Amino acid sequence: MKKKRLLDARSRVELTLSAIEGGKGRMRKLTDMGLIPGEKIRKLESSQSGPVILLVKGAKIAIGRGMADKIIVEEKIIKKTITIALVGNPNSGKTSIFNNLTGTRQHVGNYPGVTVEKKEGLARYGDYTIRVIDLPGTYSLTAYSLDEVVARNFILEAKPDLIVDVVDSTNLERNLYFATQLMELEVPLVFAFNMSDIAKAAGQHINEEAFSRLVGIKITQTVGIKNKGTTQLLKSIVETYQQKEQAKKISINYGKEIEDELSKLLNCLKAREPLIKQYPLRWFAIKLLEDDKDIIDFVKTEAGTEEILKQSALSRGHIMSIFADDPETIIADRRYGFINGMLHEVVTHTAESHLKASDMIDRVVVNRIAGIPIFLGVMWLMFKCIFILSEKPMEWIERAQAAMGAFVSGFLPEGSFIQGLIVDGIIGGVGSVLVFVPIIFMLFFCMSILEDSGYMARIAFIVDKFMHKIGLHGRSFIPMLLGFGCNVPAIMATRVIESKKDRLTTILINPFMSCGAKLPIYTLLIGVFFSKHASGNVLFSLYLLGFVTAVIMAKMLRKFIFTGESAPFVMELPPYRLPTLRGLFTHMWERGWLYIKKAGTVILLGCILIWTLSALPIHAQGDLSKSYIARIGKFIEPVIKPLGFDWKIGTALIAGVVAKEIVVGTLGVLYGAGEDKNEHSLNLRNALREDKYPDGRKVFSPLIAYALMVFVLLYIPCLSAAAVIRKESGSWGWMFFSISYSTLLAWIAAFIVYQGGRLLGF
Amino acid sequence: MDTVALMIPGDKAKVVKLSGKVNLRKKLLDMGIVSGAVIEMIRHAPLGDPIQIKIKGYHLSLRKTEASHILIKSLR
Numbered sequence: 001m002k003k004k005r006l007l008d009a010r011s012r013v014e015l016t017l018s019a020i021e022g023g024k025g026r027m028r029k030l031t032d033m034g035l036i037p038g039e040k041i042r043k044l045e046s047s048q049s050g051p052v053i054l055l056v057k058g059a060k061i062a063i064g065r066g067m068a069d070k071i072i073v074e075e076k077i078i079k080k081t082i083t084i085a086l087v088g089n090p091n092s093g094k095t096s097i098f099n100n101l102t103g104t105r106q107h108v109g110n111y112p113g114v115t116v117e118k119k120e121g122l123a124r125y126g127d128y129t130i131r132v133i134d135l136p137g138t139y140s141l142t143a144y145s146l147d148e149v150v151a152r153n154f155i156l157e158a159k160p161d162l163i164v165d166v167v168d169s170t171n172l173e174r175n176l177y178f179a180t181q182l183m184e185l186e187v188p189l190v191f192a193f194n195m196s197d198i199a200k201a202a203g204q205h206i207n208e209e210a211f212s213r214l215v216g217i218k219i220t221q222t223v224g225i226k227n228k229g230t231t232q233l234l235k236s237i238v239e240t241y242q243q244k245e246q247a248k249k250i251s252i253n254y255g256k257e258i259e260d261e262l263s264k265l266l267n268c269l270k271a272r273e274p275l276i277k278q279y280p281l282r283w284f285a286i287k288l289l290e291d292d293k294d295i296i297d298f299v300k301t302e303a304g305t306e307e308i309l310k311q312s313a314l315s316r317g318h319i320m321s322i323f324a325d326d327p328e329t330i331i332a333d334r335r336y337g338f339i340n341g342m343l344h345e346v347v348t349h350t351a352e353s354h355l356k357a358s359d360m361i362d363r364v365v366v367n368r369i370a371g372i373p374i375f376l377g378v379m380w381l382m383f384k385c386i387f388i389l390s391e392k393p394m395e396w397i398e399r400a401q402a403a404m405g406a407f408v409s410g411f412l413p414e415g416s417f418i419q420g421l422i423v424d425g426i427i428g429g430v431g432s433v434l435v436f437v438p439i440i441f442m443l444f445f446c447m448s449i450l451e452d453s454g455y456m457a458r459i460a461f462i463v464d465k466f467m468h469k470i471g472l473h474g475r476s477f478i479p480m481l482l483g484f485g486c487n488v489p490a491i492m493a494t495r496v497i498e499s500k501k502d503r504l505t506t507i508l509i510n511p512f513m514s515c516g517a518k519l520p521i522y523t524l525l526i527g528v529f530f531s532k533h534a535s536g537n538v539l540f541s542l543y544l545l546g547f548v549t550a551v552i553m554a555k556m557l558r559k560f561i562f563t564g565e566s567a568p569f570v571m572e573l574p575p576y577r578l579p580t581l582r583g584l585f586t587h588m589w590e591r592g593w594l595y596i597k598k599a600g601t602v603i604l605l606g607c608i609l610i611w612t613l614s615a616l617p618i619h620a621q622g623d624l625s626k627s628y629i630a631r632i633g634k635f636i637e638p639v640i641k642p643l644g645f646d647w648k649i650g651t652a653l654i655a656g657v658v659a660k661e662i663v664v665g666t667l668g669v670l671y672g673a674g675e676d677k678n679e680h681s682l683n684l685r686n687a688l689r690e691d692k693y694p695d696g697r698k699v700f701s702p703l704i705a706y707a708l709m710v711f712v713l714l715y716i717p718c719l720s721a722a723a724v725i726r727k728e729s730g731s732w733g734w735m736f737f738s739i740s741y742s743t744l745l746a747w748i749a750a751f752i753v754y755q756g757g758r759l760l761g762f
Numbered sequence: 763m764d765t766v767a768l769m770i771p772g773d774k775a776k777v778v779k780l781s782g783k784v785n786l787r788k789k790l791l792d793m794g795i796v797s798g799a800v801i802e803m804i805r806h807a808p809l810g811d812p813i814q815i816k817i818k819g820y821h822l823s824l825r826k827t828e829a830s831h832i833l834i835k836s837l838r
Contacts, residue, residue, distance in 0.1 A: 173794060329797075465811045570828060
């Protein structure tokens with residue numbers, strides 16, 4: 001119980017009148033109206049000005065605001081919680097409705113075991129706390145895509161109290177097709193007819209009342225991006241929840257032939273009711289008739305269900321013989337028939353399509369001649385934005401990290417282990433997590449612009465022919481392109497790929513796209529061992545090798561691991577829309593934060609581990625060549641000997657696991673180049689050129705340098721990339737797979753280069 | 763019989779039947795390609811494939827191989 005002044009108390013919740021301030025006159029006046037201490041009252045919708053309307057003993061009374069300020073009430077703490085699932089087609093504006101309902105009270109996570117993002121938030125209305133679960137946007141509830149399975153299982157297993165279906169008002173037919181499937185799940189349903197402003201402007205009028213009556217479902221017209229209709233939607237949710245017992249069930253009549261078969265199946269099912277009591281019976285029967293693979297599998301695993309399987313095969317056969325088409329097609333036809341009939345009665349059109357503007361843009365943007373140049377321009381702009389605009393902030397973070405390190409080391413004994421651990425290990429590790437933050441925020445900002453505007457679907461449309469040739473989907477293009485900058489954002493960008501196989505393939509080949517951090521190594525080695533006029537070609541050959549490897553591996557993965565048909569490329573091209581700043585920033589923040597939280601911890605731990613290995617044992621006194629990491633380098637020397645590498649290179653390669661650019665720094669330290677240990681350092685260049693084995697043979701040659709570059713190009717994705725692979729694939733298994741197969745591949749490639757080169761006399 | 767893959771931009775046709783694997787057929791049904799629905803061919807992608815069609819008031823893209831499983835009757 002919380003004491004409050006009536007003026008400030010929340011509306012629509014139960015209040016208990018506790019005291020009245022002021023003289024006897026006021027007291028009497030109020031008691032005459034029934035406002036006696038202890039009385040339960042309710043404040044109705046309150047406005048900023050004007051009298052306060054109260055509900056007392058079932059009667060409405062109005063009192064002045066001054067008076068309301070003198071009345072003390074006790075507010076009951078919220079007690080009722082409703083769980084609702086927010087569903088809808090992709091591009092229906094579901095995200096903006098979710099944001100409007102929940103404000104900032106959101107939580108982003110994953111569904112257990114899968115990488116589908118789970119968003120949850122809280123809304124309040126009157127006495128109710130409403131837990132809103134945002135389910136993935138889907139077109140249907142068959143079990144063919146991961147998103148659909150997640151959405152369907154959540155509704156069937158977690159049994160939310162109510163479902164809110166966000167419907168794109170400008171595309172009622174297809175959106176309501178999804179709704180017809182929801183109706184069969186027998187969970188109370190509320191419609192949010194979103195983008196109602198666009199529909200109205202296009203001359204579409206919906207008779208809401210008639211519609212609600214026909215289907216027995218409340219409708220609220222909303223405009224998500226302008227936050228219109230949110231309170232009304234909440235009201236519909238709570239009212240529907242309160243009346244759920246008396247809600248009438250509307251089911252689609254599929255016509256005599258199908259209904260006959262359904263009732264046969266229902267009879268069969270009723271005999272086995274305990275088995276399927278978690279599912280709505282009629283829905284279950286329809287799914288059997290549709291040959292839904294999840295449901296069939298479920299039935300098959302249970303004993304004594306032969307009867308059900310037999311009947312469903314019989315029914316399917318019967319329908320097929322009558323209609324010369326399969327039941328799922330007939331059922332879909334009937335659903336669309338139901339929708340058409342309904343829309344015919346309640347929707348009137350007075351003007352032509354709302355798609356005019358969008359069609360005009362498409363005419364230019366996916367034009368046969370201009371389409372590709374425009375697309376290349378957009379890609380170039382995005383690449384520039386992501387990598388150039390984040391350059392400065394990254395520099396600031398590095399500088400802040402250095403300053404922080406210098407500040408902290410002042411308090412710690414100079415040169416001690418603890419100083420190194422804290423400054424280089426921990427602060428350095430945190431730095432290497434944070435240094436990616438600007439680039440990732442920029443990435444998600446740009447991706448959101450492409451996604452929210454509708455251009456992302458066009459990109460897939462334009463490049464699909466090419467991507468399909470290499471066994472991928474049009475949507476794999478952007479991650480591949482971003483890989484040339486940095487694999488971390490690139491792997492995160494694979495989220496736009498719907499099919500799991502395509503997505504994992506794209507993730508696993510991504511590290512072969514030579515990222516920016518490998519460039520310093522190339523620059524150093526090419527500068528030392530290759531002539532000026534050859535350098536461009538050498539560099540290009542490496543990028544090409546990476547790309548070719550990626551393409552070959554994509555084909556191999558498709559052939560041997562992610563076998564089976566690729567998902568159909570049947571994709572909506574949504575109308576162009578202007579993204580809202582709020583939407584863009586919300587996306588950017590959510591995704592960026594998730595990176596810091598999930599990948600960050602793994603990267604940090606890895607950095608500390610590598611640092612510790614290079615700083616211990618203590619008696620090495622900071623001499624890297626005596627550290628554990630150098631010992632590991634020496635230990636693996638026999639393995640890398642056939643590639644022409646010595647232990648120093650091995651050590652640098654191990655240290656480079658943290659981040660590829662560290663390879664150069666480590667070589668610098670091992671060759672004693674002193675403070676000046678970047679790729680332009682003269683000392684390091686000379687040391688590399690002159691380094692000899694005890695027998696006088698030179699350690700490096702152009703051939704070995706090239707083998708080393710090939711190895712660096714292909715081996716282990718850096719620690720950050722590995723952490724992101726783990727997060728995005730949802731399993732440690734794929735991360736270890738990626739690490740080991742790429743390293744194996746690197747070894748083979750470097751072996752071929754070195755040994756082949758020697759045979760050819762280089 | 764004609765299929766959507768053979769339509770040229772500007773053509774309109776009625777869907778008669780779907781062929782192909784279950785996976786594809788269900789996806790097409792979900793997207794509103796049911797018999798009797800009217801399809802308008804809009805354009806080919808700049809590289810010639812996939813294609814963009816209009817159905818039930820919205821735009822859809824699909825590869826030609828997929829479009830060849832939608833059997834149609836021309837409305838010209």
